[in-house]
Amino acid sequence: MSDWDPSKPILEIENLSISFFTRLREIPAVMDFSCSVMAGEAMGLVGESGCGKSTVALAVMRDLGKNGRITGGRILFKGRDLTTMDDEELRQIRGSEIAMIYQEPMASLNPAMKIGAQLAEVPMIHQGMSKADAWALARQIVADVRLPDPDRIINAYPHQLSGGQQQRIVIAMALMSKPALLILDEPTTALDVTVEAGIVDLVKALGEKYGTSMLFISHNLGLIMDVCDRLCVMYSGEAVETGNVHQVFDEMRHPYTQALFRSIPLPGADKNARPLISIPGNFPLPHERPKGCNFGPRCDYFTEGRCNAAEVEMREIPGGDRHASRCVKWEEIDWTAPPAARIAKEKTPVGKVVLKMEDLKKYYSVSGGAFGGGAKKVVKANETLSFEAREGETLAIVGESGCGKSTFAKVLMGLETATSGSILLFDENVQSTPIQQRNTDTVSSVQMVFQNPFDTLNPSMSVGRQIIRALEIFRFGASDQERQDRMLELLDLVKLPRAFADRMPRQLSGGQKQRVGIARAFAGGAKVVVADEPVSALDVSVQAAVTDLLMDIQRENRTTLLFISHDLSIVRYLSDRVMVMYLGHVVEMGTTDQVFSPPYHPYTEALLSAVPIADTHVTRKRIVLEGDIPSAMNPPPGCPFQTRCRWKSQVPGGLCEREMPPVQMLEGGHQIKCHLSSEVLATMEPVIKIAAE
Amino acid sequence: MSLFVLRRLGLMLLMALVLTFAVFCLTNLQPNLEKLARSEGSVRMTDESIANWIVQNGHGGSMVTRYGQWLGVVPGWTYTDDKGVTRGRCISAEVPAEAAPRYCGILQGNWGFSTFAKSPVTTVLARSLGHTGWLMLAVMLVMVPTSLLLGVLSGMREGSRTDRVLSAFAIATTATPEYVSGVIFVALFGSATAGLSPLLNQWGWIEGKTLFLGTATSAMDDITFWNFSLPVMTIALYGIGYIARMTRASMTEVMTQQYIRTARLKGVSFRNVVMKHALRNALIAPFTVIMLQFPWLLNGVVIVETLFNYKGFGWTLVQAAGNNDINMLLACSVVAVFVVLVTQLISDIGYVFLNPRIRLS
Numbered sequence A: 001m002s003d004w005d006p007s008k009p010i011l012e013i014e015n016l017s018i019s020f021f022t023r024l025r026e027i028p029a030v031m032d033f034s035c036s037v038m039a040g041e042a043m044g045l046v047g048e049s050g051c052g053k054s055t056v057a058l059a060v061m062r063d064l065g066k067n068g069r070i071t072g073g074r075i076l077f078k079g080r081d082l083t084t085m086d087d088e089e090l091r092q093i094r095g096s097e098i099a100m101i102y103q104e105p106m107a108s109l110n111p112a113m114k115i116g117a118q119l120a121e122v123p124m125i126h127q128g129m130s131k132a133d134a135w136a137l138a139r140q141i142v143a144d145v146r147l148p149d150p151d152r153i154i155n156a157y158p159h160q161l162s163g164g165q166q167q168r169i170v171i172a173m174a175l176m177s178k179p180a181l182l183i184l185d186e187p188t189t190a191l192d193v194t195v196e197a198g199i200v201d202l203v204k205a206l207g208e209k210y211g212t213s214m215l216f217i218s219h220n221l222g223l224i225m226d227v228c229d230r231l232c233v234m235y236s237g238e239a240v241e242t243g244n245v246h247q248v249f250d251e252m253r254h255p256y257t258q259a260l261f262r263s264i265p266l267p268g269a270d271k272n273a274r275p276l277i278s279i280p281g282n283f284p285l286p287h288e289r290p291k292g293c294n295f296g297p298r299c300d301y302f303t304e305g306r307c308n309a310a311e312v313e314m315r316e317i318p319g320g321d322r323h324a325s326r327c328v329k330w331e332e333i334d335w336t337a338p339p340a341a342r343i344a345k346e347k348t349p350v351g352k353v354v355l356k357m358e359d360l361k362k363y364y365s366v367s368g369g370a371f372g373g374g375a376k377k378v379v380k381a382n383e384t385l386s387f388e389a390r391e392g393e394t395l396a397i398v399g400e401s402g403c404g405k406s407t408f409a410k411v412l413m414g415l416e417t418a419t420s421g422s423i424l425l426f427d428e429n430v431q432s433t434p435i436q437q438r439n440t441d442t443v444s445s446v447q448m449v450f451q452n453p454f455d456t457l458n459p460s461m462s463v464g465r466q467i468i469r470a471l472e473i474f475r476f477g478a479s480d481q482e483r484q485d486r487m488l489e490l491l492d493l494v495k496l497p498r499a500f501a502d503r504m505p506r507q508l509s510g511g512q513k514q515r516v517g518i519a520r521a522f523a524g525g526a527k528v529v530v531a532d533e534p535v536s537a538l539d540v541s542v543q544a545a546v547t548d549l550l551m552d553i554q555r556e557n558r559t560t561l562l563f564i565s566h567d568l569s570i571v572r573y574l575s576d577r578v579m580v581m582y583l584g585h586v587v588e589m590g591t592t593d594q595v596f597s598p599p600y601h602p603y604t605e606a607l608l609s610a611v612p613i614a615d616t617h618v619t620r621k622r623i624v625l626e627g628d629i630p631s632a633m634n635p636p637p638g639c640p641f642q643t644r645c646r647w648k649s650q651v652p653g654g655l656c657e658r659e660m661p662p663v664q665m666l667e668g669g670h671q672i673k674c675h676l677s678s679e680v681l682a683t684m685e686p687v688i689k690i691a692a693e
Numbered sequence B: 001m002s003l004f005v006l007r008r009l010g011l012m013l014l015m016a017l018v019l020t021f022a023v024f025c026l027t028n029l030q031p032n033l034e035k036l037a038r039s040e041g042s043v044r045m046t047d048e049s050i051a052n053w054i055v056q057n058g059h060g061g062s063m064v065t066r067y068g069q070w071l072g073v074v075p076g077w078t079y080t081d082d083k084g085v086t087r088g089r090c091i092s093a094e095v096p097a098e099a100a101p102r103y104c105g106i107l108q109g110n111w112g113f114s115t116f117a118k119s120p121v122t123t124v125l126a127r128s129l130g131h132t133g134w135l136m137l138a139v140m141l142v143m144v145p146t147s148l149l150l151g152v153l154s155g156m157r158e159g160s161r162t163d164r165v166l167s168a169f170a171i172a173t174t175a176t177p178e179y180v181s182g183v184i185f186v187a188l189f190g191s192a193t194a195g196l197s198p199l200l201n202q203w204g205w206i207e208g209k210t211l212f213l214g215t216a217t218s219a220m221d222d223i224t225f226w227n228f229s230l231p232v233m234t235i236a237l238y239g240i241g242y243i244a245r246m247t248r249a250s251m252t253e254v255m256t257q258q259y260i261r262t263a264r265l266k267g268v269s270f271r272n273v274v275m276k277h278a279l280r281n282a283l284i285a286p287f288t289v290i291m292l293q294f295p296w297l298l299n300g301v302v303i304v305e306t307l308f309n310y311k312g313f314g315w316t317l318v319q320a321a322g323n324n325d326i327n328m329l330l331a332c333s334v335v336a337v338f339v340v341l342v343t344q345l346i347s348d349i350g351y352v353f354l355n356p357r358i359r360l361s
């Protein structure tokens, strides 16, 4: 290691190819992948699910499992080739020089070992440190990752910590022996945005403090921009574009990168004036890749005979900062031309009130204690919710996990009955009517689209059959023929080819399954559709298509859409009104413009500032919330947000800690549940500023 | 925690009552009593005198009162015959009628008299339990370490050759019941004319006629490797296969967990990945199984003790059942119920103890 020159890359991957060998065939997961990371640099790896990001990371750790093999290329770490090292050499590098953090924090900690022991192990193995010293170091690093009360934490077991705290411990573990390279595989995907913002800040600060190089894997372009200096865009096992983050974001030179940016909702996108453009078609499976350019079948610039003639090489872009692209036509494409396919659409007029909720409450009682003992506790999942939704309107419900979004949806659907309050659907009270007793009309007029398209379809029934089943349940049509016709119409509505009626769910991609879910929801002519995170399980390029589909159907049928999401970018893009929830309370409600511009509720402000935005023209104020969301079983007294609020000191007399704030009506029907006076609210500055282009 | 234990104890007590009552009813069925009357009285009794004998010896009355007497919560029966001699449950040669206590069930320590062994049940039971205790101890000492080792070895590298060989062995042993494996062992190691012993003897490797003794009767006085190996092996073998398979399943599952990968990528050596990270998590499930093996071992004990003529608990149970020895049978079932329930309790507590997720939440 002594002969390594710090001005050389710390990690250099050269023409790496990796295959998995299954019984059926060889799966070439990564092909001809090259990239290099300099000392102290953060390299981002983006791409859709299945493009081979994790595989690259695991190859660097040389942990591809039994059936994975590096079939070509080299991985140089500080000048030494990792691909030829034996187990003992690898063992000495793992954990001490290269550390890795992956997606699920809970799963990466040993449930039967104390946190301190798991941390202390690293220096004990690599530096031969004594147990006492190692524990002392563990305590110090735990403090470094900004966890409160390190003494308690190192003596705790993993399940005693929250998800965010666990992820901090995993980071601490990776930093125990000050590695030269840190690999992070989607480290925040499982976490809430405000928690994610804290972790991202921490990773950046620690990277600077210890001079660690990073390989940061994510599918979120905004996050990459926050953390990384350079990035590498992957598509179907290949790197298609690499370069400096700012250069790639502003002067992309690969059609896939461009398409990716056009399909994500950035500030300024608007469902009517500037709709998103989805990438047509589907991702090729590793063994079904086309000849020539992998992106060819989905590319707008595809030219027969050139793009599919031979394998496309990665080529350096002159004048760039180590900027390279894998496209034969990059010099000819006019990168500044606006997209051709963008068709502005009309805004849907909003009609009469369809759904009205008044003082809705939903409490659950749960029993505490491991062995069934202990007092019964009440979880206040929803507290005095009141709102109305109109025909043709999109109302977004935003909040982090556990804030009561899904409970609310269940109550509305009749899967749960409300504890008190009323739900009026077309002036009919359905509050305490569970779904079994609702009449078919009510049931068919309120429908739901679920988060996970993979679980909601019956795997052993063809797509057409499932839609017809739904039609039968809603007593639609007099004959089978009529239902058959309607089913085909519904497939047209969700833009699936009619031939898909005979397919089985397993033959569909995630986006296609979600479309079937939507078709089913609209089968009975639903008037109100509750979409619970309908796109969060899908890849970005597919998300755009599914959201647009929902919008188109809404325009046509004048449906009321209740869109439940934690993703503020998409909410801003498609909703007319927004309701922000925190710990079962609606803390802010108003039109999209009102909610996304000041005055904000302090929680909304923090939420907005936490969402990464993949746009170099946007500057965001960083507000990092301390701590985690309190448990709904044990909410703080007074204002639910008081434990994390940075404005609390502006309210005189500690009112926030004692009294539940009232709902303030601001102009234009904008509601904020907060003690802050209107003068203070007026001083709030916008969180997001878009620089003039 | 203590509340949990208390509650479990209460539940156990209730179950013990229900189960012993069931056994009591079954052993005290009318035909059994008639048989008893014939064997205790005379074989040529008339039906009428049998009925009299039953009533005069405290076997009349409702099942519940008799159960209460046996338990010691209902006063024991007494019967004064024509000659003015009073007999009763609590009256014996040593304790005359005047001095006899009112209650004398098992709660008072009176387990009755064994009609077959012609001595008090407690004496017989204590002796046979002592024998079985040694047997069990030896079985556990052989079975638990071997099976855990086999399970861990085969589970730590799933699909490897070691794994395949050990798994095949484990399946083969669980598929072989004791009465088969016991006989095979005797033939193989314990016979002077067949199996390995004559060969070994010929080669001069062993001094005696056989490698191991095919009967364990002498082990009741003095346990040796020679006389005890076969019964222990026979019982342990079945359990080894079973526990090893549980351990293997649990181990392979643990080895695919993310935290094992974390440990590996921390640079922990494979040995320590197994020892420090995998083992404890992998042992949670087999621990419960081992505890639940105890009651099941009783089963093996019955077969093996009979096969090897070792007068322990199982042998006594078989004799009691064969000879209509009601008191003995009842006492045996109390012991069995007790063993089952106590091991259940220990397995629950141990599970909680090994698994911090349950212990502390």
Ligand SMILES: Nc1ncnc2c1ncn2[C@@H]1O[C@H](COP(=O)(O)OP(=O)(O)OP(=O)(O)O)[C@@H](O)[C@H]1O
Residues within 6 Å of the ligand: A020, A021, A022, A027, A029, A047, A048, A049, A050, A051, A052, A053, A054, A055, A056, A065, A067, A068, A219, A286
């Ligand atoms: N053990 C394996 N056996 C066979 N194929 C595998 C294996 N692991 C991964 N693959 C395949 O390799 C390809 C790349 O997978 P990889 O996990 O690297 O994707 P990813 O980019 O990390 O996706 P995600 O964003 O979903 O994590 C996929 O097509 C996947 O199906």
Ligand code: SF4
Residues within 6 Å of the ligand: A254, A255, A256, A293, A294, A295, A296, A297, A299, A300, A301, A302, A303, A307, A312, A326, A327, A328, A329, A330
């Ligand atoms: S090589 Fe052709 S098909 Fe591939 S990205 Fe470039 S223009 Fe599109």
Ligand code: SF4
Residues within 6 Å of the ligand: A601, A602, A603, A639, A640, A641, A642, A643, A645, A646, A647, A648, A651, A656, A661, A673, A674, A675, A676
């Ligand atoms: S009421 Fe107080 S604590 Fe709650 S959000 Fe307003 S300022 Fe913050």
Ligand SMILES: [Mg+2]
Residues within 6 Å of the ligand: A053, A054, A055, A185
């Ligand atoms: Mg991945």
